[in-house]
Amino acid sequence: MDWDKLRIFHAVADAGSLTHAGDALHLSQSAVSRQIRGLEESLNTTLFHRHARGLILTEQGELLFDATRAMAKRLETATARIRDSEEEVFGELRVTTAIGFGTLWLAPRLPKLYEQYPDLKIDLMLEERVLDLPMREADVAVRMKEPSQADLIRKKIMSIRMRCYASTGYIERYGRPEKPEDLNQHRLICQTPASPQVTGGAMLVSQLMSHDVRSTLTVNNYFGVLQAVVHDLGIGVLPDYLIEEFPTLQRIFPDVESTEVPVFLAYPEELRHSKRVAAFRDFVQEEILLHRRTIRELRERDETE
DSSP, rough: OOHHHHHHHHHHHHHHHHHHHHHHHHHHHHHHHHHHHHHHHHTOOOOOOEEEEEEEEHEEEEHEEEEEEEEHHHHHHHHHHHHTTTTOOEEEEEEEEOOOHIIIIIGGGGGHHHHHHHTTEEEEOSSSSSSOTTSOSOOOOEEESSOOSSSSEEEEEEOOOOOEEEEHHHHHHHHHHHHSGGGGEEEEEOOOOOOOOOHHHHHHHHHTTTTTTTTEEESSSSSHHHHHTTTTOOEEEEEGGGTTTTTTTTEEEEEEEEOOOOEEEEEEEEGGTTHHHHHHHHHHHHHHHHHHHHHHHHHHOEEEE
């Protein structure tokens, strides 16, 4: 089978258009069309349904596209490993993590990493869906649950707990509740029960909701919960790592918290020797040590006041 024709087929299937594929490949539309027609003739099948709005893969086209997509992933892996044999840390690094952790903890710390490695190109993918690392949907994952995928190097890097917080402004205006039963005089802000979230957080919210909560605001991610809390709207269920970055937040119900939530860093076995991955891994571990030290100092300061 002609490799060049397969490359052109993959570009057309990915773009859904002869014109767009031609632009990406720097070929004319007629040249792309000839290559696709030649591939269809060699396979004695039709790969695309053609209509006015573009191209749709046939069943046979879908089978071939699955194969070329797997080939493209393998080529990406080989290219990454070849480039990582160099001494410098550079190139694209695709990092996936949850929206809350990525937005509120990781992203604010990235300037330090770029200062050290200015040629890095980080693609930060924030979503609750667990991406497939062995299939190279991402290079590195930071997740609130141990990854179950095979052929991964994984390490527990920290633990977090979900706790209740309110802003200083809210407390000054509405008072500080002393126990969960007092929520009948306050507004509770938390993640939407149906949204993806850590089990410990969901269990804590369920526990708090069992009381006669006067008013609620539910949001589908922790960033939205945080914004509502810092703007004095109510008492929020948030991860404990926020205290360092938002000193105006005060903990409510000191004896109430979720179970421990482990945080894992993982990457494919084949990237074991990647200098980009190693640089990111070491950076995260150093930032966690600094974070722990800061939290310990804040706790000691509060105990002496």
